Structure formats: C-alpha cells, structure tokens
Amino acid sequence: MSPATAPTGPTRLLDGAGSGTTVGLDAHLARWGALPAVRSSEFLDAVDGSGLRGHGGAWFPVGAKWRDVAAHRRRPVVVANGAEGEPASGKDRLLLHRSPHLVLDGAAVAAGAVGADRVVVHVTRSSLVDVERALGERAARGVDRCTFDVVVAPDRFLAGQESAAVNAINGRNPAKPSFVGIRSVRDQGVAGRPTLVQNVETLAHVALIARFGPHWFRSVGTPESPGTVLTTVTGLWDAPRIVEVPLGTPLGHALGIGPERARGFQAVLSGGYGGGWLPTATALTMPYTEEAVRAQGSSIGAGVLVLLPTGVCPLAESARVVRYLEREGAGQCGPCVNGLDLLATSFEHLAYRPRSLRGGVAVLATLCGLVEGRGACRHPDGVARFVRTAVDVFADHASLHLSRGPCRADRPFLPVPAMSAAVR
C-alpha cells in the first residue's frame, strides 16, 4: 500500500469523510493507509511531543495520562468514550458515524502504547450500529491485536464522566460518578484494572498522529492547544452543524461571522452546559484555545458552541438549563443535592419572579461558592461556572428583571431534553 498523504489544511478528522456516509474499512485504508507498527515507548514520546490534549472536555494532556496508566504493574484497559451526554453536542456521534475506523485505530494505538489488550467502546445507543459494523469489518480482516467490547451508555448528562463511564462498564451505578479523590480510575477502573478513559475524538487525533507524527500534528493550532477541534455549533444555521475548527483561530474567522452578523446574537455559550457564557464580541475575536477561553471564565469543553439570538430572554434560557443540570445530578453528594436545588430555584426566581429573589443576584454567587469543589465529580463546578458567567454576561438584563419584572415567555431556544427520573 502506498503511504497516505497527510492533510495539509485545517480539515483533518473530517477529511475523506464523505457527506453523511460512513467510511468503511476499505475506504479508510485507501485514504489513511494501515496503522504503522510503532513501539510503545516511541508512541508515548510521539503523543507527548504532539501536545495533544483530551477533547472530552477536560483538556488534560494525553501523554501524561498515558504514562500514568502505563506505569502500573497490572495490565490496563482502554475505554473509548463516546457517551456524549451534553445536549448541545453531536460531534462524537458524527465522528463514530462517519469515521469509526479513525476512532478504533486510535484506541488500538492507545492500547498498544499503555500495554492494554482490551478496549471497551462506550457509546450512546445511536452509535451502536456504526461501531458494531466497523468492529465486524476489522474482526473479519484481523486488523487488531486487542479485543474490543461495546457498552451502551445511558442517555444521561453525566454518562461520559470518567468514573461514571467506568461504573457503567462494570455494570454498577451507570451514569453515577465515583469518589476519585484518593484512587482514580487510572489506578483502579474497569474490572479493577488501571484504566485509560479517552474521548473518541481524542483517539481519532491519535490515529493521525500515529501516521503522520507529532510535528505534522503541531502544524495547525498553537503550542499549548495544537491541532483542530470538532465543534457542534447551534444557533448560526437552521440546524446545528459540526465543524472542524483549527485551534487558535478566532471563531469569527473560523465560522465566517463578521461584525454585522454578530449583532444578531446576545452572547455565546462555550463548553456546553458545564461551560460558560461569553460576550459575543469576546467569543468571536479571541483566539479559540482552551487557555484563552478559560481566561474568560469559560471553556472549550467538548467543543460545544451555542450562539444565543437576540429576542429571547437569556435568564429564562439559563434557568431551564440550571434546572436540567440539577435534575441530572447523580444525587450522591450532600452539597450538590442541596446546593444545586437552591441554585436552580434562585435562578428561576431571577428569570420568572425576580421580586422573590431575596438578596438579589449576589445570592447566586454565594450559592456557587457553596457547591464548588465539593462534589465527588466536577458537576457542581460546571453548574457554578454556567451560573457565574450567566450572572456576569447578562448583568444588564438581570437589572431589568429586578427593576421592571420578567420578560414575556417565549419559545425555548437552548436544547434541554425531557427530564427523566430513570437513574435517580
């Protein structure tokens, strides 16, 4: 087979992935070539050198995580995590549908690098057919040395959280995180083994780094945030769309939004419902890197952007999200159970009955302080970030509510799934 050519532009993961159709194993090999055989230590160096960070939302350096898992004496397990619980995110599902073999290649490389012989693919029910078809093609060809299992993730916001994914795979407490303050899943996870949980998009990037090397990977992006990021954009077109954004490029440029068009939006939500609101001008002009977005109090998260149109009440929109997040909590930690309920209720007061909000908007910040850092997982911290940035970015609108009363009810804009009580 002739060596494949590396993509030169900012389209990488979506390169060769035709419009809407799945790239089967033959087409995959024709575009990307077979995975080169690489020694474990060499590949750990390559991943370190690439500067790749986790695209599941935490942006943790991938190389450091792999070395941590590989350092154990017990044989580790790799989890390819496509649980994607964020209601406004669709990039993992798209990737698993269009290019499942990039993800599976990356998982196989990760397994080889950390010394694992087992990969568990943890995905939503909607990706099951795509993954099983791809695994069937690979098994028929004998492509992989490791074994693959598929576990369906529950349809919950927290399903993709690292320890919640491990719990789902272990068959207990699905979508509920564990306390990992003393021992993380890297020490003890699937079947009690050291476990590497990596988002499926991260693994797809790994598949390309394995072929084209860390220097190629760094040819797009910034030194701290190299490469590209799959981003689900809601509010800009008639339907949500998934685009591949080169990190470091301002979103206004990457998405083609000029100052004129920008006036149609009140604010931009980055990082999904565990992320934060940004003023539109800030969101569109700053370099799109995790460092820059975090410096503004938000995050790239799992690459989720929502452009909020003018004409809807941003506080009513946010109140629905905060209540959704409260209901999606695992219900395990006292500060989160009590604090998020009070936070959601107080936000509903601000949105719908502002005069009932005793203590004004300051009370929201106080409640955020009561839940931050006090859960077994980062869920309360994400909710607090959403609330703090909403209070900040929509401060003028909040003053209007407090002085003149709430806005008239309008049609909900932000996607909030019907709330179930299945897990709690």
Add this chain to the structure above:
Amino acid sequence: MRRSSYRLVVDPIACDAAGVCAELFPEMIAADPWGYPVVDGGEIPPELMELARRATVSCPRLALTLVRTDR
C-alpha cells in the same frame, strides 16, 4: 529525614452530614448550611495532627481521610 505531612479529604458520597468531624476539629472543618463539612484542604500543622486523626477515626461513615501531601 523530613516528617510526613498530611491533608484532609472528604468522600462526599460517603458523607451523610453526621457533623462529628466539624465538632471535633473546628480548627480545620466547618459545617455548611446543611451540616456537610467544609474542609480546609491545606497541610495540617503538626501540632493539630492528633486532633485530625481523632476526627477521621470518629466519622461514623469513615468518609474523612488523611492523605499524604509529600508524595
């Protein structure tokens, strides 16, 4: 040889707000409005180590742990 240093960690899933720790070790543990502990996560001064130890073993849920900070 340098002596070991420790900090306090609460397992918030195991904790059910019995309140024993905040009562025994108010120097580093306060109670929130619902009775759950708010722990100072900093290094425990050597002279308070005995109080910290007593608080951890007295927790009815064994939700309070001493974790070494020097490794």
